[in-house]
Structure formats: structure tokens, C-alpha cells
Amino acid sequence: MDIPQIEELSLLHANICQALGDPKRIQILYALHGEPRYVSALAEDLGMPQPTVSRHLQVLRQRSLVQTERDGQTVVYSLADTSIIDVLNVMRQILRDALDRQANALT
Template identity: 45%
Template sequence: MDPDTMELFRLQAEIAKTLSDPYRLVLLHELREGEKSVSQLVSTLGLPQSNVSRHLAVLRERSIVFTRRDGTTIYYRLANPRIAEACDIVREVLQSQLAHNHALVSAFNVK
């Protein structure tokens, strides 16, 4: 395999690892609506600010989100909205699989 292609797959794996936490996925889902402050995200997730800040730092290190400071408030936004679209596609696939599995279980229980 071409080294550049392999590097691209390695980087994709790093992004997948970064997104492997459900709270980070919720953060991305929330940020799809636009820029939000840390306190807004803390309120939405119901986690301590230190936990939310840690998750946001991981997303920032991977350039998945960007920050903007206004006085003492830090705002976060998606670096590229297509990452949220990719997460939507994965969720749609999962919902389809779950519906299929539910149909199989229901059919099995009828017999």
C-alpha cells in the first residue's frame, strides 16, 4: 500500500479513537448547532466542568474543534461540520441495525 494512503488510514484511526467516548460524541452533536461556551456545554451534559474541559481538550488537540476566547469565557465550535455529518451517518447505520435486530427478535418470539 502507498505510504501516503497508509498514513491517511492511521490518521483516520486516531480520529476514530478520539471519538470513541460517548460524551465527546454528545459534545460534537451539541456543537453542530453552532458555537457554545464551556458553561453551556456543562449544563447540557450534566458533567463537572473539569470533565467537560478535559473532553474538549482532547477534541481540540485533534483539531476537531476550535476555540475562541471572549474575556474569561471560552467558546468552542466544530472545525469542520462534516465530522458531525459523519457521526450522523454512523448513528443512522446503528439505528438501522438495531431495528433489524429488533425485527429478528420479534419474529423469533412469535414462533
């Protein structure tokens, strides 16, 4: 891989990480795991205002983390690639391990 390709890939990687930088977006991704959802259902289940959910879904869609499908007048959202959940789970495990190490260092 040459340097321009590495730089482009790094930029794309950073864009995805930026999208994952908001806890609400992470909650939305987990909520979409398993089944497509309407914005209204996501808002209700997550206890967020619908405009907030819509705004976060737009960011996730721009980063190709979620996809849409029309269902009459409404839009259904789903994960574009379910492996994002595996990535999030690995990140959570890294955090748990770091917290365990910190707790052990204090004892």
C-alpha cells in the first residue's frame, strides 16, 4: 500500500471513529443490532427526542454505518454491516480490561 492510499484509509478510519465518538450514536448502533427500526421506535426505546435520533442517524448514514429502506411514507434504518457491533464489543472489552488494571493498581 502506498502513502496516498494509507492516508486515504486513515482519513476514512478517522471519520468512522468520529461517528463513534458520541455515546448516543453507539446506543443507536446497539439498538439496531438484530432488527431494522423506525426512528420513532428508536427514540422511544432510547428515551431520546426524535429529532436527536434523526440527527445522529444522519451522521451514521453519512459514514455508511447504517442504511435506509423506504416502507411507504416512513424510513427503516438498519446496520449497514453488523461487524460494527463486533468492533464496539472489542472496544468495550479493552475499556473493561483497562478499568480492571486501574482498580488492581489501586489495591
